[in-house]
Amino acid sequence: MGASASRGQVARIPAPEPEPEEAALGLNQLPPELLLVVLSYVPPRTLLRSCRHVCRGWRALVDGQALWFLILARDHGATGRALLPLVRSCLPPARNGRLCPLGRFCLRRPIGRNLIWNRGGQEGLRKWMVRQGGNGWLVEENGPAVPGAPSQSFGTSFRWCLKKEFLDLEEEGLWPELLDSGKIEICVSEWQRARDGSTCVYRLLVQLLDANQTVLDTFSAVPDPSQQWNNNSCLWVTHVFSNIKMGVRLVSFEHWGEETRFWAGDYEARVTNSSVIVRLCLS
Known part of the structure:
Protein backbone atom coordinates (compact mmCIF):
# COMPACT_ATOMS: atom_id res chain seq x y z
CA MET A 1 0.00 0.00 0.00
CA GLY A 2 1.44 3.29 -0.75
CA ALA A 3 0.64 6.49 0.96
CA SER A 4 0.66 9.57 -1.12
CA ALA A 5 2.04 12.71 0.43
CA SER A 6 0.95 16.03 -0.80
CA ARG A 7 3.70 18.54 -1.27
CA GLY A 8 2.68 21.89 0.16
CA GLN A 9 3.00 25.05 -1.82
CA VAL A 10 5.09 27.81 -0.12
CA ALA A 11 3.26 31.05 -0.37
CA ARG A 12 5.37 33.91 -1.58
CA ILE A 13 4.82 37.10 0.37
CA PRO A 14 5.69 40.13 -1.67
CA ALA A 15 8.38 42.38 -0.15
CA PRO A 16 7.11 45.69 1.11
CA GLU A 17 7.49 48.58 -1.24
CA PRO A 18 10.37 50.81 -0.10
CA GLU A 19 9.24 54.16 1.12
CA PRO A 20 10.38 56.96 -1.14
CA GLU A 21 13.51 58.59 0.22
CA GLU A 22 13.70 62.29 0.55
CA ALA A 23 16.17 63.73 -1.87
CA ALA A 24 19.40 64.63 -0.07
CA LEU A 25 20.31 68.27 -0.40
CA GLY A 26 23.97 68.68 -1.33
CA LEU A 27 25.92 71.74 -0.36
CA ASN A 28 26.26 72.73 -3.98
CA GLN A 29 22.48 73.02 -4.16
CA ARG A 109 46.27 85.48 12.71
CA PRO A 110 49.27 87.84 12.93
CA ILE A 111 47.64 90.62 14.98
CA GLY A 112 48.43 90.26 18.68
CA ARG A 113 50.44 87.04 18.23
CA ASN A 114 54.12 86.64 19.03
CA LEU A 115 55.73 86.20 15.61
CA ILE A 116 58.90 84.67 17.08
CA TRP A 117 58.20 80.97 17.08
CA ASN A 118 61.05 79.65 19.26
CA ARG A 119 61.04 82.32 21.97
CA GLY A 120 62.79 80.50 24.78
CA GLY A 121 64.57 77.42 23.46
CA GLN A 122 61.63 75.01 23.38
CA GLU A 123 62.98 73.79 20.03
CA GLY A 124 66.66 74.21 20.77
CA LEU A 125 68.12 76.81 18.39
CA ARG A 126 65.73 76.17 15.50
CA LYS A 127 64.64 79.22 13.47
CA TRP A 128 67.58 81.27 14.74
CA MET A 129 70.72 82.24 12.80
CA VAL A 130 73.50 81.66 15.29
CA ARG A 131 77.08 82.83 15.72
CA GLN A 132 78.82 80.95 18.48
CA GLY A 133 81.50 82.30 20.78
CA GLY A 134 83.33 80.52 23.59
CA ASN A 135 81.36 77.34 24.25
CA GLY A 136 78.39 78.67 22.26
CA TRP A 137 74.72 79.05 23.14
CA LEU A 138 73.08 76.72 25.63
CA VAL A 139 69.40 76.12 26.37
CA GLU A 140 68.79 75.73 30.10
CA GLU A 141 66.04 75.94 32.70
CA ASN A 142 65.14 79.42 33.87
CA GLY A 143 65.65 78.77 37.56
CA PRO A 144 63.52 81.40 39.33
CA ALA A 145 60.39 81.96 37.25
CA VAL A 146 60.36 84.83 34.76
CA PRO A 147 56.91 86.48 34.44
CA GLY A 148 55.05 85.20 31.39
CA ALA A 149 58.09 83.39 30.01
CA PRO A 150 58.61 79.73 29.08
CA SER A 151 60.47 77.51 31.52
CA GLN A 152 63.65 77.62 29.43
CA SER A 153 66.07 80.32 28.31
CA PHE A 154 69.08 80.79 26.04
CA GLY A 155 72.41 81.22 27.81
CA THR A 156 75.58 82.77 26.38
CA SER A 157 79.19 81.78 26.98
CA PHE A 158 82.48 83.51 27.84
CA ARG A 159 82.82 85.04 24.36
CA TRP A 160 80.27 87.03 22.43
CA CYS A 161 77.38 84.86 21.26
CA LEU A 162 74.90 86.22 18.71
CA LYS A 163 71.45 85.01 17.71
CA LYS A 164 69.26 86.55 14.98
CA GLU A 165 65.88 85.96 13.37
CA PHE A 166 64.36 87.55 10.26
CA LEU A 167 60.59 87.88 10.17
CA ASP A 168 58.83 88.37 6.82
CA LEU A 169 55.65 90.26 7.72
CA GLU A 170 53.93 89.38 4.44
CA GLU A 171 54.61 85.69 5.00
CA GLU A 172 53.01 86.10 8.43
CA GLY A 173 49.77 87.23 6.76
CA LEU A 174 50.08 91.03 6.61
CA TRP A 175 49.73 92.63 3.18
CA PRO A 176 51.50 95.82 1.96
CA GLU A 177 48.48 98.14 2.14
CA LEU A 178 47.83 97.13 5.75
CA LEU A 179 51.48 97.55 6.71
CA ASP A 180 51.52 101.01 5.12
CA SER A 181 48.16 102.10 6.57
CA GLY A 182 49.67 103.93 9.55
CA LYS A 183 47.26 102.03 11.81
CA ILE A 184 49.59 99.37 13.19
CA GLU A 185 52.49 99.33 15.62
CA ILE A 186 55.15 96.74 16.39
CA CYS A 187 56.01 95.92 19.99
CA VAL A 188 59.30 94.11 20.69
CA SER A 189 60.43 92.79 24.05
CA GLU A 190 62.60 90.25 25.84
CA TRP A 191 63.59 89.16 29.35
CA GLN A 192 67.29 89.14 30.21
CA ARG A 193 68.71 87.65 33.39
CA ALA A 194 72.17 87.30 34.90
CA ARG A 195 73.20 84.42 37.12
CA ASP A 196 73.93 85.39 40.72
CA GLY A 197 77.68 85.26 41.35
CA SER A 198 78.77 86.16 37.84
CA THR A 199 78.90 89.17 35.53
CA CYS A 200 77.76 89.59 31.94
CA VAL A 201 76.95 92.07 29.21
CA TYR A 202 73.96 91.99 26.87
CA ARG A 203 72.66 93.87 23.86
CA LEU A 204 69.40 93.81 21.87
CA LEU A 205 69.07 95.23 18.34
CA VAL A 206 65.78 95.29 16.43
CA GLN A 207 65.50 96.77 12.94
CA LEU A 208 62.56 97.37 10.61
CA LEU A 209 63.52 96.88 6.97
CA ASP A 210 61.97 97.20 3.54
CA ALA A 211 61.81 94.39 0.98
CA ASN A 212 65.39 95.16 -0.11
CA GLN A 213 66.59 94.96 3.51
CA THR A 214 67.20 98.69 3.74
CA VAL A 215 66.96 99.74 7.40
CA LEU A 216 64.00 102.09 8.02
CA ASP A 217 63.95 102.17 11.83
CA THR A 218 66.10 100.83 14.69
CA PHE A 219 65.85 100.11 18.39
CA SER A 220 68.99 99.29 20.35
CA ALA A 221 69.29 98.46 24.06
CA VAL A 222 72.64 98.17 25.82
CA PRO A 223 71.93 97.87 29.57
CA ASP A 224 74.68 98.37 32.11
CA PRO A 225 76.74 95.19 32.73
CA SER A 226 75.31 93.05 35.49
CA GLN A 227 77.08 93.03 38.85
CA GLN A 228 78.50 89.81 40.25
CA TRP A 229 76.13 89.52 43.18
CA ASN A 230 72.85 90.38 41.51
CA ASN A 231 70.37 88.01 43.21
CA ASN A 232 69.37 86.54 39.80
CA SER A 233 68.02 89.92 38.75
CA CYS A 234 65.72 90.14 35.71
CA LEU A 235 65.53 92.94 33.19
CA TRP A 236 62.59 93.41 30.84
CA VAL A 237 63.63 95.20 27.66
CA THR A 238 60.76 96.53 25.54
CA HIS A 239 60.06 99.06 22.80
CA VAL A 240 57.10 100.02 20.61
CA PHE A 241 57.63 101.09 17.00
CA SER A 242 54.82 103.54 16.30
CA ASN A 243 54.31 105.83 13.29
CA ILE A 244 55.80 103.06 11.18
CA LYS A 245 57.33 104.26 7.92
CA MET A 246 56.01 103.24 4.53
CA GLY A 247 57.63 100.15 3.09
CA VAL A 248 58.34 98.10 6.23
CA ARG A 249 58.21 94.43 5.26
CA LEU A 250 60.80 92.68 7.45
CA VAL A 251 61.84 92.67 11.11
CA SER A 252 65.38 91.75 12.17
CA PHE A 253 65.62 90.68 15.84
CA GLU A 254 69.10 89.97 17.19
CA HIS A 255 70.80 89.87 20.54
CA TRP A 256 74.27 89.32 21.94
CA GLY A 257 75.55 88.19 25.28
CA GLU A 258 78.86 87.45 26.97
CA GLU A 259 79.99 86.18 30.37
CA THR A 260 82.76 88.62 31.32
CA ARG A 261 84.81 86.55 33.78
CA PHE A 262 85.75 84.21 30.92
CA TRP A 263 84.97 81.07 32.83
CA ALA A 264 84.46 78.21 30.42
CA GLY A 265 81.13 76.48 30.99
CA ASP A 266 79.56 79.35 32.94
CA TYR A 267 76.57 80.41 30.81
CA GLU A 268 75.35 83.95 31.39
CA ALA A 269 73.31 86.75 29.84
CA ARG A 270 70.35 84.40 29.70
CA VAL A 271 67.51 85.61 27.47
CA THR A 272 63.96 84.31 27.12
CA ASN A 273 60.48 85.18 25.87
CA SER A 274 61.79 87.08 22.85
CA SER A 275 58.76 88.74 21.32
CA VAL A 276 57.66 90.64 18.20
CA ILE A 277 53.95 91.49 18.23
CA VAL A 278 52.03 93.50 15.64
CA ARG A 279 49.16 95.47 17.19
CA LEU A 280 46.45 97.79 15.96
CA CYS A 281 46.61 101.43 16.98
CA LEU A 282 43.27 101.63 18.79
CA SER A 283 43.54 105.28 19.82
Whole structure:
Protein backbone atom coordinates (compact mmCIF):
# COMPACT_ATOMS: atom_id res chain seq x y z
CA MET A 1 0.00 0.00 0.00
CA GLY A 2 1.44 3.29 -0.75
CA ALA A 3 0.64 6.49 0.96
CA SER A 4 0.66 9.57 -1.12
CA ALA A 5 2.04 12.71 0.43
CA SER A 6 0.95 16.03 -0.80
CA ARG A 7 3.70 18.54 -1.27
CA GLY A 8 2.68 21.89 0.16
CA GLN A 9 3.00 25.05 -1.82
CA VAL A 10 5.09 27.81 -0.12
CA ALA A 11 3.26 31.05 -0.37
CA ARG A 12 5.37 33.91 -1.58
CA ILE A 13 4.82 37.10 0.37
CA PRO A 14 5.69 40.13 -1.67
CA ALA A 15 8.38 42.38 -0.15
CA PRO A 16 7.11 45.69 1.11
CA GLU A 17 7.49 48.58 -1.24
CA PRO A 18 10.37 50.81 -0.10
CA GLU A 19 9.24 54.16 1.12
CA PRO A 20 10.38 56.96 -1.14
CA GLU A 21 13.51 58.59 0.22
CA GLU A 22 13.70 62.29 0.55
CA ALA A 23 16.17 63.73 -1.87
CA ALA A 24 19.40 64.63 -0.07
CA LEU A 25 20.31 68.27 -0.40
CA GLY A 26 23.97 68.68 -1.33
CA LEU A 27 25.92 71.74 -0.36
CA ASN A 28 26.26 72.73 -3.98
CA GLN A 29 22.48 73.02 -4.16
CA LEU A 30 22.47 75.76 -1.55
CA PRO A 31 22.19 79.33 -2.72
CA PRO A 32 25.67 80.93 -2.80
CA GLU A 33 24.89 83.24 0.12
CA LEU A 34 23.92 80.26 2.34
CA LEU A 35 26.92 78.24 1.20
CA LEU A 36 29.14 81.16 2.22
CA VAL A 37 27.64 81.10 5.72
CA VAL A 38 28.23 77.34 6.01
CA LEU A 39 31.83 77.61 4.82
CA SER A 40 32.51 80.48 7.23
CA TYR A 41 32.32 77.96 10.11
CA VAL A 42 35.04 75.78 8.55
CA PRO A 43 38.57 76.37 9.95
CA PRO A 44 40.71 78.54 7.62
CA ARG A 45 43.33 75.80 7.24
CA THR A 46 40.67 73.40 5.93
CA LEU A 47 39.22 76.06 3.64
CA LEU A 48 42.60 76.68 2.03
CA ARG A 49 43.92 73.12 1.91
CA SER A 50 40.74 71.20 1.08
CA CYS A 51 37.62 73.22 0.28
CA ARG A 52 39.43 75.43 -2.21
CA HIS A 53 40.16 72.37 -4.37
CA VAL A 54 36.66 70.84 -4.44
CA CYS A 55 35.45 72.62 -7.57
CA ARG A 56 35.67 75.91 -9.41
CA GLY A 57 32.67 77.32 -7.59
CA TRP A 58 34.11 76.61 -4.15
CA ARG A 59 37.50 77.94 -5.20
CA ALA A 60 35.88 81.22 -6.26
CA LEU A 61 34.16 81.51 -2.86
CA VAL A 62 37.36 80.78 -0.92
CA ASP A 63 39.41 83.15 -3.07
CA GLY A 64 36.89 85.97 -2.69
CA GLN A 65 36.54 88.54 0.07
CA ALA A 66 32.99 87.89 1.33
CA LEU A 67 33.81 84.59 3.06
CA TRP A 68 36.71 86.05 5.03
CA PHE A 69 34.74 89.13 6.05
CA LEU A 70 32.15 86.80 7.58
CA ILE A 71 34.91 85.08 9.58
CA LEU A 72 36.44 88.35 10.76
CA ALA A 73 33.06 89.78 11.75
CA ARG A 74 32.70 87.13 14.49
CA ASP A 75 35.46 88.74 16.56
CA HIS A 76 33.49 91.07 18.81
CA GLY A 77 36.43 92.17 20.96
CA ALA A 78 37.98 95.63 20.80
CA THR A 79 40.61 94.50 18.31
CA GLY A 80 38.04 92.74 16.13
CA ARG A 81 35.77 95.79 16.05
CA ALA A 82 38.69 98.01 15.04
CA LEU A 83 40.09 95.52 12.55
CA LEU A 84 37.07 95.14 10.29
CA PRO A 85 36.79 98.79 9.11
CA LEU A 86 40.58 99.01 8.78
CA VAL A 87 40.67 95.93 6.58
CA ARG A 88 37.84 97.27 4.42
CA SER A 89 39.71 100.52 3.90
CA CYS A 90 43.03 99.04 2.79
CA LEU A 91 42.19 95.71 1.14
CA PRO A 92 43.38 95.68 -2.49
CA PRO A 93 40.84 94.91 -5.26
CA ALA A 94 40.02 91.26 -5.82
CA ARG A 95 41.84 89.54 -8.69
CA ASN A 96 40.37 86.58 -10.52
CA GLY A 97 42.24 83.37 -9.85
CA ARG A 98 44.19 84.75 -6.88
CA LEU A 99 43.51 84.21 -3.21
CA CYS A 100 42.31 87.25 -1.32
CA PRO A 101 44.98 88.46 1.18
CA LEU A 102 42.47 87.87 3.96
CA GLY A 103 42.85 84.12 3.46
CA ARG A 104 46.43 84.05 4.70
CA PHE A 105 45.59 86.72 7.29
CA CYS A 106 42.83 84.58 8.85
CA LEU A 107 45.04 81.50 8.68
CA ARG A 108 48.09 83.08 10.33
CA ARG A 109 46.27 85.48 12.71
CA PRO A 110 49.27 87.84 12.93
CA ILE A 111 47.64 90.62 14.98
CA GLY A 112 48.43 90.26 18.68
CA ARG A 113 50.44 87.04 18.23
CA ASN A 114 54.12 86.64 19.03
CA LEU A 115 55.73 86.20 15.61
CA ILE A 116 58.90 84.67 17.08
CA TRP A 117 58.20 80.97 17.08
CA ASN A 118 61.05 79.65 19.26
CA ARG A 119 61.04 82.32 21.97
CA GLY A 120 62.79 80.50 24.78
CA GLY A 121 64.57 77.42 23.46
CA GLN A 122 61.63 75.01 23.38
CA GLU A 123 62.98 73.79 20.03
CA GLY A 124 66.66 74.21 20.77
CA LEU A 125 68.12 76.81 18.39
CA ARG A 126 65.73 76.17 15.50
CA LYS A 127 64.64 79.22 13.47
CA TRP A 128 67.58 81.27 14.74
CA MET A 129 70.72 82.24 12.80
CA VAL A 130 73.50 81.66 15.29
CA ARG A 131 77.08 82.83 15.72
CA GLN A 132 78.82 80.95 18.48
CA GLY A 133 81.50 82.30 20.78
CA GLY A 134 83.33 80.52 23.59
CA ASN A 135 81.36 77.34 24.25
CA GLY A 136 78.39 78.67 22.26
CA TRP A 137 74.72 79.05 23.14
CA LEU A 138 73.08 76.72 25.63
CA VAL A 139 69.40 76.12 26.37
CA GLU A 140 68.79 75.73 30.10
CA GLU A 141 66.04 75.94 32.70
CA ASN A 142 65.14 79.42 33.87
CA GLY A 143 65.65 78.77 37.56
CA PRO A 144 63.52 81.40 39.33
CA ALA A 145 60.39 81.96 37.25
CA VAL A 146 60.36 84.83 34.76
CA PRO A 147 56.91 86.48 34.44
CA GLY A 148 55.05 85.20 31.39
CA ALA A 149 58.09 83.39 30.01
CA PRO A 150 58.61 79.73 29.08
CA SER A 151 60.47 77.51 31.52
CA GLN A 152 63.65 77.62 29.43
CA SER A 153 66.07 80.32 28.31
CA PHE A 154 69.08 80.79 26.04
CA GLY A 155 72.41 81.22 27.81
CA THR A 156 75.58 82.77 26.38
CA SER A 157 79.19 81.78 26.98
CA PHE A 158 82.48 83.51 27.84
CA ARG A 159 82.82 85.04 24.36
CA TRP A 160 80.27 87.03 22.43
CA CYS A 161 77.38 84.86 21.26
CA LEU A 162 74.90 86.22 18.71
CA LYS A 163 71.45 85.01 17.71
CA LYS A 164 69.26 86.55 14.98
CA GLU A 165 65.88 85.96 13.37
CA PHE A 166 64.36 87.55 10.26
CA LEU A 167 60.59 87.88 10.17
CA ASP A 168 58.83 88.37 6.82
CA LEU A 169 55.65 90.26 7.72
CA GLU A 170 53.93 89.38 4.44
CA GLU A 171 54.61 85.69 5.00
CA GLU A 172 53.01 86.10 8.43
CA GLY A 173 49.77 87.23 6.76
CA LEU A 174 50.08 91.03 6.61
CA TRP A 175 49.73 92.63 3.18
CA PRO A 176 51.50 95.82 1.96
CA GLU A 177 48.48 98.14 2.14
CA LEU A 178 47.83 97.13 5.75
CA LEU A 179 51.48 97.55 6.71
CA ASP A 180 51.52 101.01 5.12
CA SER A 181 48.16 102.10 6.57
CA GLY A 182 49.67 103.93 9.55
CA LYS A 183 47.26 102.03 11.81
CA ILE A 184 49.59 99.37 13.19
CA GLU A 185 52.49 99.33 15.62
CA ILE A 186 55.15 96.74 16.39
CA CYS A 187 56.01 95.92 19.99
CA VAL A 188 59.30 94.11 20.69
CA SER A 189 60.43 92.79 24.05
CA GLU A 190 62.60 90.25 25.84
CA TRP A 191 63.59 89.16 29.35
CA GLN A 192 67.29 89.14 30.21
CA ARG A 193 68.71 87.65 33.39
CA ALA A 194 72.17 87.30 34.90
CA ARG A 195 73.20 84.42 37.12
CA ASP A 196 73.93 85.39 40.72
CA GLY A 197 77.68 85.26 41.35
CA SER A 198 78.77 86.16 37.84
CA THR A 199 78.90 89.17 35.53
CA CYS A 200 77.76 89.59 31.94
CA VAL A 201 76.95 92.07 29.21
CA TYR A 202 73.96 91.99 26.87
CA ARG A 203 72.66 93.87 23.86
CA LEU A 204 69.40 93.81 21.87
CA LEU A 205 69.07 95.23 18.34
CA VAL A 206 65.78 95.29 16.43
CA GLN A 207 65.50 96.77 12.94
CA LEU A 208 62.56 97.37 10.61
CA LEU A 209 63.52 96.88 6.97
CA ASP A 210 61.97 97.20 3.54
CA ALA A 211 61.81 94.39 0.98
CA ASN A 212 65.39 95.16 -0.11
CA GLN A 213 66.59 94.96 3.51
CA THR A 214 67.20 98.69 3.74
CA VAL A 215 66.96 99.74 7.40
CA LEU A 216 64.00 102.09 8.02
CA ASP A 217 63.95 102.17 11.83
CA THR A 218 66.10 100.83 14.69
CA PHE A 219 65.85 100.11 18.39
CA SER A 220 68.99 99.29 20.35
CA ALA A 221 69.29 98.46 24.06
CA VAL A 222 72.64 98.17 25.82
CA PRO A 223 71.93 97.87 29.57
CA ASP A 224 74.68 98.37 32.11
CA PRO A 225 76.74 95.19 32.73
CA SER A 226 75.31 93.05 35.49
CA GLN A 227 77.08 93.03 38.85
CA GLN A 228 78.50 89.81 40.25
CA TRP A 229 76.13 89.52 43.18
CA ASN A 230 72.85 90.38 41.51
CA ASN A 231 70.37 88.01 43.21
CA ASN A 232 69.37 86.54 39.80
CA SER A 233 68.02 89.92 38.75
CA CYS A 234 65.72 90.14 35.71
CA LEU A 235 65.53 92.94 33.19
CA TRP A 236 62.59 93.41 30.84
CA VAL A 237 63.63 95.20 27.66
CA THR A 238 60.76 96.53 25.54
CA HIS A 239 60.06 99.06 22.80
CA VAL A 240 57.10 100.02 20.61
CA PHE A 241 57.63 101.09 17.00
CA SER A 242 54.82 103.54 16.30
CA ASN A 243 54.31 105.83 13.29
CA ILE A 244 55.80 103.06 11.18
CA LYS A 245 57.33 104.26 7.92
CA MET A 246 56.01 103.24 4.53
CA GLY A 247 57.63 100.15 3.09
CA VAL A 248 58.34 98.10 6.23
CA ARG A 249 58.21 94.43 5.26
CA LEU A 250 60.80 92.68 7.45
CA VAL A 251 61.84 92.67 11.11
CA SER A 252 65.38 91.75 12.17
CA PHE A 253 65.62 90.68 15.84
CA GLU A 254 69.10 89.97 17.19
CA HIS A 255 70.80 89.87 20.54
CA TRP A 256 74.27 89.32 21.94
CA GLY A 257 75.55 88.19 25.28
CA GLU A 258 78.86 87.45 26.97
CA GLU A 259 79.99 86.18 30.37
CA THR A 260 82.76 88.62 31.32
CA ARG A 261 84.81 86.55 33.78
CA PHE A 262 85.75 84.21 30.92
CA TRP A 263 84.97 81.07 32.83
CA ALA A 264 84.46 78.21 30.42
CA GLY A 265 81.13 76.48 30.99
CA ASP A 266 79.56 79.35 32.94
CA TYR A 267 76.57 80.41 30.81
CA GLU A 268 75.35 83.95 31.39
CA ALA A 269 73.31 86.75 29.84
CA ARG A 270 70.35 84.40 29.70
CA VAL A 271 67.51 85.61 27.47
CA THR A 272 63.96 84.31 27.12
CA ASN A 273 60.48 85.18 25.87
CA SER A 274 61.79 87.08 22.85
CA SER A 275 58.76 88.74 21.32
CA VAL A 276 57.66 90.64 18.20
CA ILE A 277 53.95 91.49 18.23
CA VAL A 278 52.03 93.50 15.64
CA ARG A 279 49.16 95.47 17.19
CA LEU A 280 46.45 97.79 15.96
CA CYS A 281 46.61 101.43 16.98
CA LEU A 282 43.27 101.63 18.79
CA SER A 283 43.54 105.28 19.82
